[in-house]
Amino acid sequence: MPKTRLLTEFGIGSSLRHRDYTAAARRALQDALWRNSINLAELFGQPKEAMIIDVEIAAPDPDAVDTTALADIFPYGQVTVTAHKGGLDVPRPDGGTPTVIVNAAINVSLNLEPAK
Template identity: 70%
Template sequence: MPKTRVLTEFGMGSSLRRQDYTQAAKRALQDALWHNSINMAELFGFPKEAMIVDVEIAVQQPDQVDISTLSEVFPYGQITVSVGHGGLDIPRPTGKPTVIANAAISVSFDMEKAHG
């Protein structure tokens, strides 16, 4: 499939007190999505379900992220989520550290289907 990327957006999210890596990652995704209001599918003449959405999340403890919860953020499209090491844990004087997650969302289409 000749996948052609048409958009990449970035976001950042945090969990201030609960050290919830999934919540921080979800907030990072929402941050990235709220930056963009372009209707990519319509722009290229595709149904929204044809969007190929590749999500990359970076946190200090990738194994603590629930991928299925993150996939639910997207109402349509073919979603793939990968989680790797990155982000930031900020120690606090008392309690759990503040967690910062980074997200990158790339939207692609199989352009050959539309024009082939």
């Protein structure tokens, strides 16, 4: 059965003082998820574990994002987290540690039979 994307959610998160890219990414994922309660798998008669969840993180330093820790946010589904170059490091006027802004996109898919 082909993988069919059914839903995309977006979020933004920040780390104001610690330049913690993983914390900012976690906040971006929470921003995307916490406003929604979508029972997508059940709508298609599938268990929640069947959901294929592809997460894209955009951070100024993608290598500093702990993608394994971010996968723990999702209580079910087959989760893949990938970090890419993006987001912002916002300089502070006093020259201190920059504020970090990270973006997240969550794509949810299921393996479905094609419509006939």
